Amino acid sequence: METIDAAQAVIREPAATDAERWDEFIVAEQAAVYRGVVPDDFAERQRAQRDRAARTAAFAHPSTTVRLIAEIDGELVGAVEACDAPAAWERSLGLADDAPADRELGRLYVSERARGTGLAAKLMDAALGADDAYLWIIDGNERAKRFYARRGFVDYGESVAAGPSWGGVSMRRMVRRAGDAAQSN
Structure with missing residues (x-):
C-alpha cells in the first residue's frame, strides 16, 4: 500500500x-488496529451505539473539545479528539477521582497509508500542544504505546477492563506531564 505525504x-x-464520515473512519480504524483483540463483531457493536445526531450537534457547536480531521484530496486520513477530563465513561466506571490531568486524548487514528508519516504526531500536537494530558490504550497495542512513549507519555500503573462493546479487553492509562513532553521531542 502506498503511503501518503503527510x-x-x-x-x-x-x-x-x-x-x-468521522464515525465511520474511527470505527474502521479501530476495527483494523484491534483485529484479533476485540470481539469479531466489534465494528457492528460500535456502529450500533453511535449517536449520529449527537455527533452532528457536537460538531456544530463550539466547545472545549478539540476535534480535527486530516484530509488529502478529500480522503479522510486522520482524526483526533482531545477533551476535558474525566470523560463521562470514566465517571461511570468510577475513574473520575483519579484523572491525572485536565485533558484527555480520547482518539487519535490515522489510516494505514498514513502510519509512520508523521501525521499522527502532527494531529496530536495540534490537539494537545504541550499540555499535561492522559490517554487510554488497549493492552497489546505496542505500536501505539511506542508512539506515545516517544512523545513523553508513561504508563500510569493501572489496568481496567474496557466496556462491553470492546469485549472487556484490558486497557491502561498513560500520562504526560508538560515538562516530560518537551524533553522527549
Whole structure:
C-alpha cells in the first residue's frame, strides 16, 4: 500500500456534515488496529451505539473539545479528539477521582497509508500542544504505546477492563506531564 505525504494533509476542524464520515473512519480504524483483540463483531457493536445526531450537534457547536480531521484530496486520513477530563465513561466506571490531568486524548487514528508519516504526531500536537494530558490504550497495542512513549507519555500503573462493546479487553492509562513532553521531542 502506498503511503501518503503527510505534508499534503489539510488539517481542519470537522463540520457537522463530517459527523458520519468521522464515525465511520474511527470505527474502521479501530476495527483494523484491534483485529484479533476485540470481539469479531466489534465494528457492528460500535456502529450500533453511535449517536449520529449527537455527533452532528457536537460538531456544530463550539466547545472545549478539540476535534480535527486530516484530509488529502478529500480522503479522510486522520482524526483526533482531545477533551476535558474525566470523560463521562470514566465517571461511570468510577475513574473520575483519579484523572491525572485536565485533558484527555480520547482518539487519535490515522489510516494505514498514513502510519509512520508523521501525521499522527502532527494531529496530536495540534490537539494537545504541550499540555499535561492522559490517554487510554488497549493492552497489546505496542505500536501505539511506542508512539506515545516517544512523545513523553508513561504508563500510569493501572489496568481496567474496557466496556462491553470492546469485549472487556484490558486497557491502561498513560500520562504526560508538560515538562516530560518537551524533553522527549
